[in-house]
Amino acid sequence: MTAINPVTDLSREGDVAVITINNPPVNALGLLVREGLIAALDVAGKDAAVRAILLICAGRTFIAGADISEFGKPPSGPGFMETQNAFDAAQKPLVAAIHGTALGGGLETAMCCHYRVAVASAKFGQPEVNLGLIPGAGGTQRLPRLAGVPKALEMVATGKPIGAADALANGLIDEIVPGDLKAGAMDFIARLLASGKGIRRTRDLNDKVTGDFAAIFSFAKGQNMRGFEAPLDAINAVEAATKLPFDEGIAFEQKLFLARMMSAQSAALRYLFFAERKVAKIPDVPDDTPTLEIKKVGIIGAGTMGGGIAMNFATAGIPVTILEMKQEALDHGLGVVKKNYDSSAAKGRFTAEEAQKRFSLLTGTLKMEDLGDCDLIIEAVFERMDIKKDVFAKLDKIAKPGAIMASNTSFLNIDEIAAVTSRPDHVLGLHFFSPANVMKLLEIVRGAKTSKPVVATAMKLAKTIGKVGVLVGVAYGFVGNRMLAARSVEADKMVMEGAFPWDIDKVLVKFGFPMGGFAMWDLAGLDLGWVKEESHGETLRDLLNEAGRKGQKTGGGYYDYDAARKPTPSPVTEKLLTDLWAKKGISPRAIPEQEILERSLYPMINEGAKILEEGKASRASDIDIVWLYGYGFPAWRGGPMFYADSIGLDTVLAGVRKYGWTPSALLEKLVAEKKKFADL
Numbered sequence: 220m221t222a223i224n225p226v227t228d229l230s231r232e233g234d235v236a237v238i239t240i241n242n243p244p245v246n247a248l249g250l251l252v253r254e255g256l257i258a259a260l261d262v263a264g265k266d267a268a269v270r271a272i273l274l275i276c277a278g279r280t281f282i283a284g285a286d287i288s289e290f291g292k293p294p295s296g297p298g299f300m301e302t303q304n305a306f307d308a309a310q311k312p313l314v315a316a317i318h319g320t321a322l323g324g325g326l327e328t329a330m331c332c333h334y335r336v337a338v339a340s341a342k343f344g345q346p347e348v349n350l351g352l353i354p355g356a357g358g359t360q361r362l363p364r365l366a367g368v369p370k371a372l373e374m375v376a377t378g379k380p381i382g383a384a385d386a387l388a389n390g391l392i393d394e395i396v397p398g399d400l401k402a403g404a405m406d407f408i409a410r411l412l413a414s415g416k417g418i419r420r421t422r423d424l425n426d427k428v429t430g431d432f433a434a435i436f437s438f439a440k441g442q443n444m445r446g447f448e449a450p451l452d453a454i455n456a457v458e459a460a461t462k463l464p465f466d467e468g469i470a471f472e473q474k475l476f477l478a479r480m481m482s483a484q485s486a487a488l489r490y491l492f493f494a495e496r497k498v499a500k501i502p503d504v505p506d507d508t509p510t511l512e513i514k515k516v517g518i519i520g521a522g523t524m525g526g527g528i529a530m531n532f533a534t535a536g537i538p539v540t541i542l543e544m545k546q547e548a549l550d551h552g553l554g555v556v557k558k559n560y561d562s563s564a565a566k567g568r569f570t571a572e573e574a575q576k577r578f579s580l581l582t583g584t585l586k587m588e589d590l591g592d593c594d595l596i597i598e599a600v601f602e603r604m605d606i607k608k609d610v611f612a613k614l615d616k617i618a619k620p621g622a623i624m625a626s627n628t629s630f631l632n633i634d635e636i637a638a639v640t641s642r643p644d645h646v647l648g649l650h651f652f653s654p655a656n657v658m659k660l661l662e663i664v665r666g667a668k669t670s671k672p673v674v675a676t677a678m679k680l681a682k683t684i685g686k687v688g689v690l691v692g693v694a695y696g697f698v699g700n701r702m703l704a705a706r707s708v709e710a711d712k713m714v715m716e717g718a719f720p721w722d723i724d725k726v727l728v729k730f731g732f733p734m735g736g737f738a739m740w741d742l743a744g745l746d747l748g749w750v751k752e753e754s755h756g757e758t759l760r761d762l763l764n765e766a767g768r769k770g771q772k773t774g775g776g777y778y779d780y781d782a783a784r785k786p787t788p789s790p791v792t793e794k795l796l797t798d799l800w801a802k803k804g805i806s807p808r809a810i811p812e813q814e815i816l817e818r819s820l821y822p823m824i825n826e827g828a829k830i831l832e833e834g835k836a837s838r839a840s841d842i843d844i845v846w847l848y849g850y851g852f853p854a855w856r857g858g859p860m861f862y863a864d865s866i867g868l869d870t871v872l873a874g875v876r877k878y879g880w881t882p883s884a885l886l887e888k889l890v891a892e893k894k895k896f897a898d899l
């Protein structure tokens with residue numbers, strides 16, 4: 220075994236040279252790896268005793284992509300082009316042995332080999348669009364040559380990985396090896412050498428990129444990308460593989476890749492890639508903080524939220540006891556869960572057996588005592604403090620010692636709830652977002668007395684159930700809803716100045732949100748938090764509720780909805796609003812789009828700055844992750860705080876002052892010091 224460099228070893232086993240990459244944690248294709256590959260290929264190529272070369276990786280995965288932390292820095296040493304040219308120059312059969320996730324530059328490196336074998340659990344992807352990039356190491360030219368244009372388009376435009384069976388079926392890999400990867404690969408090489416097949420450069424394979432692909436490309440280009448630029452560039456680069464000779468196609472790819480690398484959208488997405496991983500780092504809770512084992516979960520309330528929350532744990536294989544007050548409510552709640560699982564199975568997301576297995580982990584009860592053996596109990600009852608206090612006081616007497624008691628409250632004070640128990644150190648908030656079994660965000664609300672092991676347990680549990688857990692402090696609405704409230708107040712004001720709800724939503728959708736705030740209210744239900752006795756027709760929302768228009772669930776709210784729930788501006792809402800203006804003597808004015816955008820985003824940013832000031836979030840990028848996963852903030856804009864940095868905090872502060880809001884002291888301080896949120 221020769222150490223080519225710290226991350227690259229070269230050994231010879233019989234007449235096979237074995238290049239082993241060992242660059243933890245994911246064997247990223249960083250400078251040392253590129254240098255090591257080029258050097259190892261050179262040495263192996265010159266060794267007369269070598270008849271074939273095997274590329275394999277140590278650790279958890281094959282090369283999982285370029286080293287994202289290198290991006291945005293001046294290039295040094297051999298780049299992706301020199302590396303792939305070294306592979307193309309090889310005169311001996313090159314075989315890649317793949318396990319884990321061959322992604323981005325990793326899959327591109329494997330495709331520079333002449334053959335590829337993999338274990339059945341391996342995954343293959345070109346996720347570059349998720350970073351606002353396109354494959355930049357020949358992937359757009361080699362992938363269609365191996366897997367065909369349709370599969371290549373699907374992979375580069377969506378960034379979604381495929382499994383080994385799919386890869387084999389489409390010709391991306393040559394064999395799935397049973398058992399030990401290396402042994403299987405060596406056996407493949409022995410058969411390859413015996414067959415006399417020799418080298419097979421991917422660049423020379425043209426069958427799958429020859430033909431008429433006009434229809435498939437025009438369909439792919441016609442998809443709504445909501446202002447996100449990378450997918451279209453990726454599609455154009457793959458199309459070049461069907462129109463240009465290989466080297467010209469590579470040059471075309473490189474031009475687009477470099478442009479994307481320099482783009483603001485890619486900078487935002489690369490920022491989010493690391494931001495999402497940073498949320499797990501809690502300044503005063505070390506990574507080695509002991510955690511509690513969660514073997515059984517109790518849920519109080521089998522409503523929409525309780526049922527959805529329960530599904531997260533059952534899907535992760537954790538048994539759940541779900542408590543309701545009445546049998547009818549319990550049966551209904553469990554029935555909804557069963558329907559959800561069965562419809563997912565019917566859509567092929569998983570098998571009917573898997574659906575049944577998950578559902579069988581749910582046990583219904585009407586007795587709170589049955590939660591006595593749960594390690595974690597989550598309350599998901601009405602959003603009223605008196606009801607929650609009553610539940611926690613009772614739960615405190617039943618939950619076993621060491622059990623964690625959590626509230627799914629969206630707004631309320633966790634410290635107040637914890638105070639009615641004898642163990643506030645085991646109380647916190649687990650704020651799921653509706654639909655709880657779908658939305659990835661989980662706000663983990665740390666009470667003043669919540670212990671560090673309980674915090675660490677919650678953060679770890681978030682990962683177990685496939686959520687992005689963000690630690691937040693106790694404040695009305697925590698982080699996401701607190702900032703949403705600031706936006707909603709201003710939106711309601713604009714409605715009372717002359718804007719229709721759809722005028723405001725349109726601006727947010729154009730900015731890149733999947734839907735505007737009013738459409739979101741229609742989805743959640745206008746009666747959420749609405750109290751009939753306190754409603755006097757003073758606002759559009761009151762009038763709509765009083766007219767029974769509670770949103771999608773009643774077929775109409777701010778918008779009218781057809782059977783497919785497609786929204787259209789409602790003449791009923793228009794009439795209610797114009798009558799309200801008249802009643803209040805308001806002369807409606809058309810509000811310019813830029814003003815609507817500023818009055819939608821700046822209040823959120825200002826509130827985010829206050830949250831940071833108060834220490835209710837660990838860092839600005841955590842706030843961006845909340846908005847990405849909780850509210851669909853367009854990822855290619857980085858999140859409200861990243862966006863604020865990108866347009867300049869002085870611009871935001873000037874807007875805050877122009878519209879007469881109280882500026883955050885932190886925002887004023889950063890502007891005075893010419894700093895950004897990213898500098899915190």
Ligand code: T1G
Nearest residue numbers: 244247283284285286287288322323324346354355356496
């Ligand atoms: N570069 C640098 N660091 C990376 C990395 C990467 N590509 N991938 C992961 N890490 C770090 C991550 O920050 C974390 O660090 C640790 O590894 C574990 O990651 C030329 C230009 C591979 C599926 O987009 O999807 O190739 O926090 O927590 O959940 O065309 O990481 O421990 O210090 O995510 O098991 C394309 C990105 C790049 C793959 C593993 N490749 N990575 O998931 O662990 S662009 C990607 C992932 C490219 C070419 C283009 C996941 C994973 P720390 P983790 P995981």
